[in-house]
Amino acid sequence: MSNQIEQSGSAPAAVATADDRPHRKLRGTLGVWGIVFVVVAAASPLGVIGGPVPLGIGIGNGTGFPAIFVVSTVIILLFAVGFTALTPYVPDAGAFYSYIGKGLGRVTGFGFAFVALISYLTLEIAVYGLIGQGAQALFSSYGLPNIHWGIWAFIAFLIVTALGHFNIDLSRNVLGVLLIGEVAIVLALDAAVIFSGGREGLSTGIVTPSEIVSGAPGLALLFAILSFIGFEATAVFRDEARDPLRTIPKATYLAVILIGIFYTVSTWALISAVGDSKAVEQAQADPSGLLPGATEQYLGAVGLHIVQVLFVTSLFACILSFHNIVARYVFTLSTRKVFPAQLGDAHERHGSPHLASGIDAVVVAVALLVGVLFKLDPVTQFYTWLAGISTVGITTLLIATSIAVLAFFARRKRAGQLEVSTWRAFVAPGIGLVGLLISIGLILQNLPTLVGGSTPIAIGVVALLVAFFALGAGIAARRSDVTLE
Template sequence: MVVAAASPLGVIGGPVPLGIGLGNGAGLPTAFAVSTVILLLFAVGFTALTPYVPNAGAFYSYIGKGLGRVTGLGFAFVALISYLALEIGVYGLIGQGAKALVESWGFPQLHWAVWALVAFAVVSVLGHRNIDLSRTVLGVLLIAEVAIVLVLDAVIVGKGGDHGLSTGFASIHTVLSGAPGIALLFAILSFVGFEATAVFRDEARDPDRTIPRATYLSLGLIGVFYAVSTWALLSGWGDDTAVAKAQSTPDTLLAQTTERYLGAVGGHIIQVLFVTSLFACILSFHNIGSRYVFTLAQRSALPSHVGRPHQHHGSPHLASAAVSVVVGVFLIIGVLADLDPVTQLYTWFAGVSTVGIVTLLLATSIAVPLFFARRRREGELTVPASRALVAPSLAVLGLTGVLILILANLPSLVGDSTAIAVGVVALLAATFAAGAALAWQRPQIVVD
């Protein structure tokens, strides 16, 4: 479920072309490899702490264990705004993807916002009724979308690419060229949602064994898939041509590559699966956002009536409605402002989300050794130092470097505007401060 919700085909068709075009070009596969290693180090500490977080909650529960409830609630609001920002941004991708799909079938041209709003309406209804895509549906879509990308990869590699296979990932000069911070931003963004392995602990017979295995397996599979498929995509055109196409038409790079190597039928199939993959991704983030609001309302951090379930469906319907209102308002603002759905709406909101998520990962990695240090002083430490201290500390170093690079390159992602980049950071800082202040004023709020 975690791998399916990560929308692997949606990533190859969305963040990957943007990472190539706006980031470090042919060096993007290395950004995925680096991100995978850092997140695996993070996962070591994350899974070590999981048995001590009984509510199987999100990052803020883990942060609260190590850094206290005030800090934990501050990051709860950072997490909420990060997930909402990503949901808003992905509506741009699905709107443009659906527009290209229906036009390829000969239907009249409609504005991308029409399709984005159709998806928004369906997600809002499903969220109200607590209807999620079943594991069977997610599994079928996952197999289909991964299979066609692997077939595409195999055909490209089998034919030797356009004029040889890409070697940019092995060149330090290429890896560090362009905006490596933006490349890391899109790489890290592509993994968002893997922490849901801990959220599903109540469905596992032996969560203390299953959650670590699922987390490592998810990260490993996703990381290898992204790195290899990005390399194949670059090889399909040659590094220079692929970068040029990613910069001019990022929304159609995957479809063009598929048609070139698998024919028109393959191109149509991948367009359909691209849209369904993004829909599963949006629904997943909508449900995560709704449950954040629902849980925070039940803990008196938000108006309590929002934390009441639906009388018949048992769904967090008011929380879902609140999420829909916020997302809908920003989506309409983006349409009225005539933002490009991919290079502006998605990338700008992805910037907000990624800075927030990386900060959450960093805070969680800091919280892990602090939590276990207290248990060591109390004589209750049963976790090896490699999991309680070494791996989280290495993750802190890696994530700090990633965050610095992202912040340094953030202006180039938001239209070369330093003001907007500063605004993104200020928004997240203000959100954290509001949550921390609320926890300080209301001692009854519990986050862990």
């Protein structure tokens, strides 16, 4: 394995010496399940079942939507085959841009590093709008004063910032507890629906071809792919993982499979709870009320209260996960001389990217203040506009990574150094790339709808991502000391 890495290029000696200083190294004891907790929490399972799933049912392909989750899981797994095949050749943390750089070159890699940074940062900020409104609604339902969403968002911000200062193991423990809670309540609902037989019997749309291709299956695929955002962050935590060459591939596959099964079964159960004849109608009339309504019917008032609380904690877990991801992007880019070197220093005691985490917190605080001062609606404006950036950006990163995998192994094959199977190097990532290209086409086609029905904002989203790519690529092109390793 070491020979493989040496053949693919190694970091300059000066950089390797700097990175070997103990205080510059991130430290953690993340195993397979620790990384899975962080990644699955970023996907926000309860938030997906309460948000994108009703939309996929209502304006996608109706009762056939669970089958689309099967399709999307296959697409992401095919991507993961190539992603993990390239992992041994990418010896440092850095996630997508390190992989892209390995296959498509240093300049392109840093261009996408900036795309990744703005995509994850905007998604982290966007979810503060959701948690602000969610907490406002939750506490108001218990008779407390109707406090502005921005206050609740800042309370969550302070807690996230504090946790981000410490070792990743603390965040892992918090995320583990919250994740178990939100998954448990959805599984309880699934079990109650399945054992009761559902309102009209268990849904058959998942195995009925005419239902699967009904309505707008392409739009359904869009919502399904978006529900997986966050799984690819397994490689971000490389420096804090035990035995990363074994841990990262296992965590990636495990996270994708668990998320895919969870979404498929839970969506099928939710449709069964409402009934095939009523699911589309109710999802269109009140998408946000589909999950709470089903929960109250099958788990009673207590179950409804639990879901309302865990929906908020699910959003908190999502924010904490993306905060950790953004901090590590800033940290790694700093060690590679893109940002000031001080931001690449790990905390001497906690082994955390505390300064990078602090910079992230400053940017988030400014964004929240802007949202509050300009009186933006927390969901239809603050969340939707920012989430549009991350949706396009992260899907583009998946596509670029797939292309990089194909390019890298094509060079290895020409040089007679292809050590992995044709399936892992070309077939799986090639098929996955086709699925992702279809997905980005659907996303761009429906982008105005995703950003609140505004074509100018949709154009602005794409322009912003192009500008950030140009900025990163420009820095790398002008400065030879900026390295990928």
